[in-house]
Amino acid sequence: MPPTHESTDHRGTPCLRLRNEGATALVALHGAQLLSWIPADGRERLFLGERAQFTPGSAIRGGVPVVFPQFGERGNLRKHGFARLLDWTFEGVTDDAAIFELRDGPDTAQWPHAFACRLSIGLAAARLAVALEVENRGAVPFDFTAALHTYLRVDDIAQVSLEGLQGCDYEDSANGGTLHRQHEHAVAFDGEIDRIYNDVVAPLILVDGGHRLDIKHDGFGDTIVWNPGAHLAARIGDLAPGEHARFACVEAGQVLAPVLLAPGERWRGSQALG
Numbered sequence: 001m002p003p004t005h006e007s008t009d010h011r012g013t014p015c016l017r018l019r020n021e022g023a024t025a026l027v028a029l030h031g032a033q034l035l036s037w038i039p040a041d042g043r044e045r046l047f048l049g050e051r052a053q054f055t056p057g058s059a060i061r062g063g064v065p066v067v068f069p070q071f072g073e074r075g076n077l078r079k080h081g082f083a084r085l086l087d088w089t090f091e092g093v094t095d096d097a098a099i100f101e102l103r104d105g106p107d108t109a110q111w112p113h114a115f116a117c118r119l120s121i122g123l124a125a126a127r128l129a130v131a132l133e134v135e136n137r138g139a140v141p142f143d144f145t146a147a148l149h150t151y152l153r154v155d156d157i158a159q160v161s162l163e164g165l166q167g168c169d170y171e172d173s174a175n176g177g178t179l180h181r182q183h184e185h186a187v188a189f190d191g192e193i194d195r196i197y198n199d200v201v202a203p204l205i206l207v208d209g210g211h212r213l214d215i216k217h218d219g220f221g222d223t224i225v226w227n228p229g230a231h232l233a234a235r236i237g238d239l240a241p242g243e244h245a246r247f248a249c250v251e252a253g254q255v256l257a258p259v260l261l262a263p264g265e266r267w268r269g270s271q272a273l274g
């Protein structure tokens, strides 16, 4: 079923509220950024920082920021690219999702390519599906990296574990990009963790005390796992004291091998939570 939608705002930022099968989601046009996802059981699943900034040109701390066309500082653009800094257009709903679009224009001139990004957000009683599609609308090939930088709300990060990564190799961004293999059954969050896992095939399970969330990725080759830990969090201006303990970022990304798109080609990656 297509979600119903109504325009609203959140702290002055224009948003769309989506509803379907008793679930609701709130999406800011700024970045096409999901700010809230409440399945039919009524429990919020996304973290949104109390001090999140809702000003043009800045990134919103929490929800599901769209990272495009550059992940992190792996290029000459601003960290995590421009997609999370710009207003997207709401294009309407299909049979099962709401569609948002960002196209090249004066605000994307620092990356001189003709492109269209489409973000689709599908909502069911206990499931959220987010997909990013990128199209090359120009005459020359381009490459990009991207991610759905999902901030999952947790009760207490010290009690959280992430299962499904055993045996996977990862780049440890918190330790100079060194390479490691995950030997433990689950990832625990004790202090700063900033890893890029590749070739993840199994569905992941975030265990948060008595709650479990299944996480599935399709099209994205990497999974980024991030929490700043207390020490680094104290230096992040838009995180309130103690808030690092309220989220775990489990991001669907295409980072280690950039996507190369020929003119007219499309790429698609998705993340499903539920």
Ligand SMILES: O=P(O)(O)OC[C@H]1O[C@H](O)[C@H](O)[C@@H](O)[C@@H]1O
Pocket: 059, 072, 079, 080, 173, 194, 195, 224, 225, 226, 249, 251
């Ligand atoms: O503070 P931001 O620009 O939103 O980035 C937040 C985090 O995003 C990703 O998870 C990266 O792996 C981290 O290195 C980075 O610190």
